[in-house]
Amino acid sequence: MDKKEIKSIVEGLLFAWGDPLDIKDISNVLQINEKELSTIMKEIIDDFDYNRRGLRIIKFNNFYQIGTRPEHYEWIKKLNNKKNTKNLSNASLETLSIIAYKQPIIKSDIEVIRGVRSDRAIETLIDKRLVKEVGRLDRTGRPILYGTTEDFLKYFGLESLDDLPPIEEFQIESTDDDSQ
Known part of the structure; x- marks a missing residue:
């Protein structure tokens, strides 16, 4: 051939x-x-x-x-009469970012980083097939380890996780009042 x-x-x-x-x-x-x-x-x-x-x-x-x-x-969208699926919330994007950079990671570690519960955000990401269970931690309670999926790579146009921008490139904004 x-x-x-x-x-x-x-x-x-x-x-x-x-x-x-x-x-x-x-x-x-x-x-x-x-x-x-x-x-x-x-x-x-x-x-x-x-x-x-x-x-x-x-x-x-x-x-x-x-x-x-x-x-x-823009042209393809004009053919689609269905309502666009809802975009990811800020909470889901924040959770997804943490998982992408820290995977494999357990929910409690995500919540420590975010400072809030992440059940709903993780559930949304799993439903959208951007995150999946990749194993269990070998400790009391055997917490679930989360990681990104092939759909995550496809959705963000990445060939592999190595294509994620280095985390050092991000400027972290403080939410505390630094004007004192």
């Missing part, structure tokens, strides 16, 4: 599957090694980008998915 045919099949697989596909699964279907497939996937991504196609191949960790270009959102 030539490279052109492989690229065509990959596009079809990504389109038909809809959800992210692991490179291992694509490799098994095509019966080619992952290293060769990675090179071909890079070529497909570059081709989509160079030709400014309406679709793009999104890569995160070792997963690939076909999707629309973010710059076309």
